Amino acid sequence: MHNQSYVNEFILLGLSQNPQIVKISFVIFLLVYLATLVGNMIIVVTIVYSPALLGSPMYFFLAFLSFLDACVSSVVTPKMIVDMTYERKIISFECCMTQVFAVHFLTAVEVIVLAAMAYDRYVAICKPLHYSFIMNRRLCGTLVGVAWAGGFLHSIIQIAFILKLPFCGPNVIDHFICDLFPLLKLACTDIHIFIILVFANSGSICIIIFSFLLISYGVILFSLRAHSSEGRRKALSTCGSHITVVVFFFVSCILIYARPTSAFSFEKNVFVFTDVLTPLLNPMVYTFRNKEMINAIRKMRKRLIMVPDKY
Numbered sequence: 001m002h003n004q005s006y007v008n009e010f011i012l013l014g015l016s017q018n019p020q021i022v023k024i025s026f027v028i029f030l031l032v033y034l035a036t037l038v039g040n041m042i043i044v045v046t047i048v049y050s051p052a053l054l055g056s057p058m059y060f061f062l063a064f065l066s067f068l069d070a071c072v073s074s075v076v077t078p079k080m081i082v083d084m085t086y087e088r089k090i091i092s093f094e095c096c097m098t099q100v101f102a103v104h105f106l107t108a109v110e111v112i113v114l115a116a117m118a119y120d121r122y123v124a125i126c127k128p129l130h131y132s133f134i135m136n137r138r139l140c141g142t143l144v145g146v147a148w149a150g151g152f153l154h155s156i157i158q159i160a161f162i163l164k165l166p167f168c169g170p171n172v173i174d175h176f177i178c179d180l181f182p183l184l185k186l187a188c189t190d191i192h193i194f195i196i197l198v199f200a201n202s203g204s205i206c207i208i209i210f211s212f213l214l215i216s217y218g219v220i221l222f223s224l225r226a227h228s229s230e231g232r233r234k235a236l237s238t239c240g241s242h243i244t245v246v247v248f249f250f251v252s253c254i255l256i257y258a259r260p261t262s263a264f265s266f267e268k269n270v271f272v273f274t275d276v277l278t279p280l281l282n283p284m285v286y287t288f289r290n291k292e293m294i295n296a297i298r299k300m301r302k303r304l305i306m307v308p309d310k311y
Contacts, residue, residue: 007167007186010096012089013174015080015268026084032280033077039283040066040073042297050296057135058124058238059293061117062286064144068110069279075102076275080176089176093167096178101159103179103275104202107253109151111209114246116143118216121242125235126223157201161194175268177275180257182267203258210250217243241285248278 015025047053047063054060079099083089091099123134158180168188175182180198184191220239224232252274256267287293 006169007093007171009090009092009171010178010186011172012083012091012176012178013172014083014089014176015272022084026081029077029081029084029276032276033073033081036073036077036276036280036283037070039280039287040070043283043287043293044070046293046296046300049300053292053296057120057140058117060140061113061120061143064147065110065113065117066283066286068106068113069282072103072106072110072275073279075099075106076177080276083176091178096183097159097162099178100162100180100183101155103177104158105151105155107151107275108154108205109147110249111205111253112143112147112150114242114249115209115213116140116147117242118213118246119143121235121239122216122220125220125227125239154201154205158198161197165189165191165194175271177271179271198257202256203254206250206253207258210246210254213246213250217246238290241290244285245278245282248281249274252278 014022016022043066044063047059050059054063076099079091120135124131127134162180162183165183165187166189167183167186170186170188173182173186180202184194184198187194217239220235224235227235252270255270256274287297
């Protein structure tokens with residue numbers, strides 16, 4: 001049980017107090033959520049039912065990333081959309097803690113998957129002759145296992161110190177979801193040490209992995225000088241998609257968690273981008289610039305259209 005806590009529920013203030021903005025937001029976020037689910041599940045289903053794509057580590061990780069994006073969006077967006085129909089937005093203490101755990105678990109897994117995807121591109125471009133030997137099924141499976149374990153460890157640490165906080169009165173969260181800094185503001189204790197813990201567990205991870213990814217892509221781009229113009233163009237197209245997703249994801253992550261204070265007026269806006277819009281952008285970025293994915297989706301569509309003719 002959470003110690004010294006007398007709060008059984010929290011009141012969320014949501015994105016805006018303006019009824020007109022809330023109505024417009026309801027429609028926009030409902031459409032965004034549906035598009036996110038459909039877009040990401042199309043990628044997952046296309047890769048899973050295309051043996052040529054599923055056998056490629058790059059597409060194996062892409063299917064996993066798309067699945068995670070659909071999950072992240074489902075943890076955050078439906079509750080936010082439903083709350084827009086209520087004047088008083090309430091979330092129980094248990095649901096609040098579950099949301100904190102789920103968001104941090106899934107996004108931490110995603111961080112590690114993005115790092116694995118960068119490593120896959122590094123091996124493919126810098127060590128092409130050893131690619132199939134290095135990026136074998138066993139390594140891909142191990143990397144996915146590390147991602148799940150790393151995400152679980154990260155979120156368990158986060159939830160463990162949040163549960164130690166005493167919530168003895170204030171229960172209004174100026175946010176549309178439960179997260180670390182909004183909860184820290186409500187704690188009836190000195191939170192400076194907890195802000196340092198958030199930075200150590202979330203902020204530093206964002207900075208370290210983002211730096212690792214930038215260096216790895218720098219090495220990849222540097223090594224492309226030795227490739228043919230056709231090879232360079234193909235590699236740049238793939239890496240360009242990865243870099244776009246990485247920058248979207250990590251800049252938001254650093255803005256939210258890698259700061260010395262809990263006061264940040266744009267936090268809600270950045271969260272909308274990270275947890276609501278980025279999961280929609282990922283399938284767009286990865287499919288629109290990828291001929292193999294577009295062709296596989298076309299084949300899948302033809303297969304689905306032709307199925308009824310057999311009966």
